[in-house]
Amino acid sequence: MQFTSLASACIAGILLAGPLFAQQKLKVYISVDLEGIAGVVSNDQTQPNGRDYGWARTMMLAETNAAIAGAYDAGATEVLVNDSHGSQTNLRPDELDRRAALITGQPKPMGMTQGLDSTFDAAIYIGYHANGSVANAVHGHTFSGALKHVRLNGQEVGEYGLNGAVAGWFGVPVAFVSGDLAFVEEARTFFPGVDALAVKEGIGFYAARTLNPLDAREQIRAGVRAALVKRIARPPVRLTYPATLEIEVGELSWADRIAIVPGVKRSGRIVSYTASDMPTLYRMARVMMMLAQ
C-alpha cells in the first residue's frame, strides 16, 4: 500500500513537472526604461513632476508585467526586474507581477544593470531609447543630455551599449529588446541576432507614430517568450580588454571637473578612461555623468 502510494506520487510528480525545458534553470534579468514605452513621447510623461507622468508609469508597469509573463511562458525559474528610469522608483512594487523580484530606488552603483551577474541566462531591455545623436529618436540620450557622445573602444553607444557590455562581461546575452525604431535599429547592430520590437517610430525627439499600448504588451509577451526559447544561439557582447570609455561632454567646465578623477585623460571636451573590466568602466561612466552638470 505504502509502495503504491509512493509510486503514484512519483508519477504525479513527473506529470506535474511539465515539458523538459521548464525543468532547466532559466534566470532572467529585465531592465526597464520609460522613454521607449509605447505612447510615451513628452517630458510631461517622463518626468515625475509632469502632468502625465502617472499615466506613463502605468504604461511602463504594464509592459514590464508583459515581459515577466513572457519569461514565465518560456519556462523562467527566476526573474529580476531593475527599474532603470530617472528616480528609478517608477514601478509600483505592489502592482508588479509578484513572481518577479524588483530593484527600486537610487543611487545604485551599477545603475541600469544593478543586480546582473553571471548567474543569469538572459537579459531583456524594455522601454529603451537610442543614443543622443540620431534623428527621429524619441528622447535619444545616454544617461543625460550633458553627454554628447559615448564610445566604447571607439564605437558610439547608447545606454543599451553600456548595459549590454556589462551583461557581456558576465557572459549574459541580451535576448530581447523593445523601444522606439531608432533604438531597435541600433540594437540590431550592437546585439547581432537579438529579437527586437519597435513599439513606436519617432517623428522627432518629442513625437512618434505609436503602437496601441495594448498591442505593444501582447507583442512584448509573445516576443520575450519566443526569444528565451531560442536563447542558446545568441552570443554575449565581447569587448577587447583593456577597454576604453570615451565621453564627449557639452561644456569645457564639466570636462574640467571630470579630469580631477585620477586616471581620467582629457582632450578639450572629451574625457576618457581605460580599464581591464567592464563594471569599472560602467561605474566611471556614471561618475562622469554625475560630474557633467
Ligand SMILES: [Zn+2]
Ligand atoms: Zn534611458
